[in-house]
Amino acid sequence: MSTSHPVVPALDLRGGRPIPQLGYGVFKVDPDIAADVTAQALATGYRHIDTAKIYGNEEGVGRAIAESGIPREQLFVTTKLWDDAHAFDDAIAACEASLERLGLDYVDLYLVHWAVPSQGQYVEAWKALIALQERGLVRSIGVSNFPKEQLAEIIEATGVVPAIHQIELHPYFQQRELRAIHEDKGILTESWGPLGQGKSDLLENPAVTAIAEAHSASPAQVVLAWHLAHGIVTIPKSVTPSRIVENLAAVELTLTADEVAAIDALDRADGRGGTDPASR
Numbered sequence: 001m002s003t004s005h006p007v008v009p010a011l012d013l014r015g016g017r018p019i020p021q022l023g024y025g026v027f028k029v030d031p032d033i034a035a036d037v038t039a040q041a042l043a044t045g046y047r048h049i050d051t052a053k054i055y056g057n058e059e060g061v062g063r064a065i066a067e068s069g070i071p072r073e074q075l076f077v078t079t080k081l082w083d084d085a086h087a088f089d090d091a092i093a094a095c096e097a098s099l100e101r102l103g104l105d106y107v108d109l110y111l112v113h114w115a116v117p118s119q120g121q122y123v124e125a126w127k128a129l130i131a132l133q134e135r136g137l138v139r140s141i142g143v144s145n146f147p148k149e150q151l152a153e154i155i156e157a158t159g160v161v162p163a164i165h166q167i168e169l170h171p172y173f174q175q176r177e178l179r180a181i182h183e184d185k186g187i188l189t190e191s192w193g194p195l196g197q198g199k200s201d202l203l204e205n206p207a208v209t210a211i212a213e214a215h216s217a218s219p220a221q222v223v224l225a226w227h228l229a230h231g232i233v234t235i236p237k238s239v240t241p242s243r244i245v246e247n248l249a250a251v252e253l254t255l256t257a258d259e260v261a262a263i264d265a266l267d268r269a270d271g272r273g274g275t276d277p278a279s280r
Helices: 031-044 058-068 088-102 122-135 148-158 176-185 206-215 219-229 241-252 257-264
Strands: 048-050 076-081 107-112 138-144 164-168 188-192
Touching: 031 048, 031 058, 031 241, 058 076, 058 088, 076 088, 076 122, 088 107, 088 122, 107 122, 107 164, 122 138, 122 148, 138 188, 148 176, 164 176, 176 188, 206 219, 206 257, 219 241, 219 257
Parallel strands: 048 076, 076 107, 107 138, 138 164, 164 188
Antiparallel strands: none
């Protein structure tokens, strides 16, 4: 295997090893091709893989990891607790089942996938993740898609601050209020849908395309470089081999302060493309 992969920066993660700032996400990757595309990502140089129980592809991800020949300690694997298992014992069992599907003794990061405020069990779910970390089944624990109120509540209830919060975040929806809270609490910000999930014209925006042209880069690489410039962890998904390679190469693109500011100016009040976590 080639060793001339791009060098991915890593950020210190509370309660665990550093997290590679750019990873490979497998949201909506068909279980039938998950092993193949994850193997492609690993061969390309990704060492951070993000999956979830609800994606239905943990087995494929695990198979790719097992067959890669890459030492486990060189990989960073994230999976997530689904909404139907927030009760304490259910959450413990769900993590154990994810580990079995992945074929791993531990995951590097385990997240509560959604707060689901209407269900009212997010504090119990968080307590379960604390217990899983204490047992060594997960190295670090965090949350995903938590409104600021629920984020504050789990910290108040347990005294344990999430290592990371994975949220929808891209130049059209920059989540500045949550990011400020994260900075204050020492929580890393991780973006899902960093390229807008094809739900907008983000990659055709003139500000983005002008920067791409100036650097002989793709618009996607520019947007990913913007995330990296802000110290955000991000997990772009693609099943296209050329784009898997292209996305990783974004770590070699450095934007100027003016270019970052030009993309900062694209934030929109109505930029959310996915579900509002407060509405669930």
